[in-house]
Amino acid sequence: KYPFFPFVKSPRCFHVFPILYFTSYQDVFVVEVTVWMSFDGFSFFFLFFFFTSRQKSEVGRPGSKVTQAEDVMHLAVVAxxxxxxxxxxxxxSALLxxxxxxxxxxxxxxxxxxxxExxxxxxxxxxxxxxxxxxxxITFSVGNADEWKKLFKPCAAQRLFLxxxxxxVDSLLYVDTDVLFLRPMDDIWKFLKAFNSTQLAAMAPEHEIPKIGWYSRFARHPFYGVTGVNSGVMLMNLTRIRSTxxxxxxxxxxxxxxxxxxxxxxxxxxHITWGDQDLLNIIFHYNPECLYIFPCQWNYRPDHCMYGSNCxxxxxxxxxxxxxxxxxxxDEKQPTFRVVYDAIREYPFEENLFQSLFYPLQTKFLDTVNTLCGRIPQVFLRQIEKTMRAVYEKKVVRRVRLPRE
Structure with missing residues (x-):
């Protein structure tokens, strides 16, 4: 039975035409559904409108407090x-x-x-x-502050004091300033749940092949594993670190x-060359059970393609x-990396991701195919394309309600 036509048992034809309007996935979505029903030669059109929205949160500003009820990820950087x-x-890139x-x-x-600001x-x-x-x-709680500040690169040692x-803060992700996210930060954040009872930090290997790795050939100090680890992307359970x-x-x-x-x-x-990263390698050399190793795709550097693809x-x-x-x-030494950096920098917020980011990125990659890293464009483009498609799926709200019999 149809509530708007109680005397009709069933229509001969029933067609639904959903039309979707949306601004951005932070705003209100309107779904218009046109229903065409035919009853013994009579046709009727009905329009249904459905509204949905996402509640807007407080604007980010310095000193903003985050309540414990919110599910928030923490990211640290030193500049x-x-x-x-x-x-x-x-x-x-993280917010995109x-x-x-x-x-x-x-x-x-x-x-x-x-x-x-x-x-x-x-x-x-x-x-x-x-x-x-x-x-x-920039502050250092122990030792000579000027000495710490000049270790390897300006202020890089600050990460040791987080x-x-x-x-x-219970847990956070530290990244160097020259890092770009090509998929949600949420995905690397999930590695925290993969830690066993002794693990308190996660990093990627410094290299995949020992015979061309820096630590395995030149280090004059202890380091983690066979090739050492790179600290440019470091996931930390700070609570465990403080209590160990x-x-x-x-x-x-x-x-x-x-x-x-x-x-x-x-x-x-x-005896150290790479400053704070070397100190972290020494620490985890003596405490290997404390470190979780995630794959090289989570810290992809020129070393993974300039000597041939090895990730x-x-x-x-x-x-x-x-x-x-x-x-x-x-610089122009590895233009594939610069192409990605420039594409994200030039992308206007709220524009179409495919038209204003991915397609220009694809086009610019054509100019890099004769370079060592440019020979493998799928390595750079596959995940970001997948990520963009997922973003669009989350933006689209489909809610079609058909009349009940």
């Missing part, structure tokens, strides 16, 4: 010198694809703090409503994270997180 634009582009809200912890020199204020409200951020000064500074005593080569008993850092640096400072996970699934170390976003 000094000329790293402002790189950092903003990294944050942009991620699902959950993100709290950014930005450690920056004093002169950059105002520039970060200015940059974020220029983003549309639909974007700023999806994240919070706090900006912190468990000490962010005492109220770490074995070391200096004293028989274990040391807490904060008490370990300075004596470790004093012992090895004349099997990226060949199969595509790059998940692109790490443009060696300054490749800003």
């Amino acid at each position: 000094c010198g000329n790293r402002l634009d790189e950092t903003l582009n990294m944050v942009k 694809f991620s699902i959950k809200k993100i709290k950014f912890h930005i450690f920056a020199e004093e002169n950059l703090a105002e520039q970060f 200015k940059g974020f204020s220029q983003w549309p409200q639909t974007v700023s409503s999806r994240f919070h951020y706090s900006i912190y000064p 468990p000490v500074i962010l005492k109220d 005593l770490f074995r070391n080569s200096m004293i028989a008993s274990g040391l807490s994270w904060e008490n370990l850092l300075h004596p470790l640096y004093q012992k090895y400072k004349n 099997k996970a990226a060949e199969e699934e595509g790059v998940s997180i692109l790490h443009g170390n060696r300054g490749v976003y800003h």
